[in-house]
Amino acid sequence: MNTDWQGLLLRREDSIRQAIEVIDRGAKRIALVVDEAGRLQGTVTDGDIRRGILRHLSLEAPVAEVMNPRPRVLPHQYQRDDALRLLGSAQVLQVPIVDDDGVVVGLETLTDLLKRPRLENPVFLMAGGFGTRLRPLTDNCPKPMLPVGGRPLLEHILLDLIDYGFYRFYISVHYLREQVIQHFQDGSRWGVVIQYVHEDEPLGTAGALGLLPKEAVQRPVIVVNGDIMTRVNYEALLQDHDRHTPAATVCTRQYDLQVPYGVIAHDEQRITDITEKPVHHFFVSAGIYVLAPQVVHAIAPRVRLDMPDLLKREIASGREVRMFPVHEYWLDIGRMGDFEIAQRDARQVVGRG
Known part of the structure; x- marks a missing residue:
């Protein structure tokens, strides 16, 4: 007890x-x-x-x-x-x-x-992007390697996943790849196995998955963008995917958009209602996915493919793509202001530094 x-x-x-x-x-x-x-x-x-x-x-x-x-x-x-x-x-x-x-x-x-077992699911970390919106910080440093709270952003992601029992990691690299490889090497420093997927040309947000050896993907694959900070519960995510067995599970974040005016409903020129500053609710992708093995196997190698196109392809084929709402801490580090917020949150929320 x-x-x-x-x-x-x-x-x-x-x-x-x-x-x-x-x-x-x-x-x-x-x-x-x-x-x-x-x-x-x-x-x-x-x-x-x-x-x-x-x-x-x-x-x-x-x-x-x-x-x-x-x-x-x-x-x-x-x-x-x-x-x-x-x-x-x-x-x-x-x-x-x-x-x-x-x-x-x-x-x-x-x-x-029961002691938590090691999880055999492969984890694919996307770390090949240019990070152009964070220039000049990324002129000489790939975005996932930018220091947040004293350690690279990608290391925060890796450590969270290790805490949940994952140990088989693949990292896609392209821009300034040597920095990523030099820092993480083979993963033995953390007691895990890290292998690298080299994008000779940018393959989009999903294309690099086509370079994974098929024999390595026999279980659902966790895919995480290398430019987010989050405390998402990966165990709950994987259990939800395994319980429902969709083609893909997409972590989503609620995004609220408030119209700053009174919105008019009308029938031709006759006003039927006025709603003052309504709030519209949307769900947006949080950059974390679980993909069934057959989905990954079907991705052609060395062909550019973005994740939305992959997911829409599965939907069009009649296969289920499921959403998993994220209420935990989550931050997409896309702009300079986000990077500054990440520095502030590194110790308080993420708990590392």
Whole structure:
């Protein structure tokens, strides 16, 4: 049983934003909603929050809007085998422990019961771009190698993935490739295996995947752009992909666009409604993907291909392309202002420096 569960408690009226903070801070991927007496009212997981985001719920909405009001629980006098059986059959990673009155007295997690295994899925890191929007910083340094909080941006990405158990890495390189290769070498410094995919000519945001040896891709491939900072839960991402087995899973980020004027609805010249400064909600790609092996195998080598075109090709063929909303910290370092924000966030949010 995990003994550090008191920090995971919430009330029904607490906000979804507070639930995200509790889940991130507690590192157990769950928050427990209780009443004044400590009786369990529901649970909130990473997946519950993502489904709420898909419904365009505000992060200030009460957590009761997304919680599971009927979670699985363990009695306070349980055996380890009982916990393993419940966690396996329910396909959940955490189970609250309650006493005879329903009061929370603990939390059991699968990661506490079982040591996290190494994940065999290959990870493909895209590091070949020119980073033209960050010139002059990138005149003599590839964008993924720009220092953020004392270490290259790409190293932050690598370390996060290593924390989740990934150890087989491929890095696509082109612009100033020697700097990337010299820094990361074969990966033995971090106890992982790194191989390089050389783009002799720029192949777009997906074309380099066609250079992967087919025998190396027998499991879904994690693809990550080398110019983002994020705390996305890669374990939850891969589990979601494995559960639904689509051709591709695309991490998405909600982007809100507010019209700064009153918007007129009309029937010819007759005004039917006026909406003051409406907000439109969109989902944009977060630069993180999971691709089924057959999708990667079908990419022709040395042919330019961008990721949107690859995904649209799968959609046009009738295969499922699934979205995975990202509520965790995420920053696309595309412009100078973003790079400055990354420096500020490196220690506070990413926790490295």
